[in-house]
Amino acid sequence: MAAATLVRRLGRSGVLPLCCRPPAWDRARGPPPSPLQPPGLPLAPCRSFSNNKIQVELDESSGVAMMKFKSPPVNSLSLEFLTEFSISLEKLENDRACRGVIITSALPKIFSSGLDITEMCGKSVEHYSEFWRAVQELWLRLYGSNLVTVAAVNGSSPAGGCLVALSCDYRIMADNPKFSIGLNEAQLGIVAPFWFKDTFVNIVGHRIAERSLQLGSLHPAPEAHRLGLVDELVPEEKLMEKAAAVMAQWLALPDHARQLTKTMMRKAVLDRLVAHREEDIKNFITFISKESIQKSLRMYMEMLKKKKS
């Protein structure tokens, strides 16, 4: 499907309205429906599967899925959220009708507030292990995805939220200086693991990543764009339209060539975590279990609550 057609059809919401979706065979994916198909049966060109945390809608005619985070108040990445996210990605990855996914938030002003801090406070070693494995799993799936992945960042996106965006192929952010993005772990007194850092370095380069990570900077959208942390800024109301246009551009290429190129670019970084996965979990547990780190996290949570009052 031509880029302009996809954009027109996806429109502002980014979801193709049922009334104007072409039949499922429009993408030359195989023969048209059998003439034996009972007349009047819908071709079901759109599949959706939602859970408590994430809503996914796959438009089979374009091959584009829309994944929306919907976990109030701030889309924090809890164990449940991470698990649902990985399952949703796996479903799309295994669905032959899907070629790309646009990731965004259904909540106003927040893309994702990052890892759920309460999952890292006052819990058992077993819980920390399970939680960290889920964080690793999500990153391995998203960064290593064969799909075209576009992040439509429609709100603030600190730490783990930033990692989700960084793991996509392309980032478009709403042009609002109140929205910020970055790996701010240092501000919480914690340290982003090597694979967060590697993902960041691959996008902005070593110098910018070094300064930004050491300072735990959260960059307002215009600054994030200047640093190359996001690829484009657009007015918020144009975000989904733009994401659909970018997706169409990336889908215009043959999948196999793009996928092999992506693997070539990302494999070393992915392999590094795969090779050191258990060690990375042990490191996380040792670090997060320290009383000094627990204290920092508790203070940070208190600061968030105080900020409200």
Ligand SMILES: CCCCC/C=C/C(=O)SCCNC(=O)CCNC(=O)[C@H](O)C(C)(C)COP(=O)(O)OP(=O)(O)OC[C@H]1O[C@@H](n2cnc3c(N)ncnc32)[C@H](O)[C@@H]1OP(=O)(O)O
């Ligand atoms: C040790 C190895 C490294 C581990 C790597 C860690 C990665 C991470 O992702 S750590 C998490 C980093 N995240 C943050 O620093 C974001 C903190 N949150 C905020 O800055 C703000 O909440 C906001 C900008 C995302 C949204 O601001 P606002 O709309 O004003 O909402 P509130 O601040 O009032 O928050 C509402 C509610 O949500 C709670 N909350 C916010 N973020 C988190 C979080 N990441 N985890 C858990 N809970 C979070 C916040 O405390 C409020 O709770 P209530 O007071 O109970 O309503």
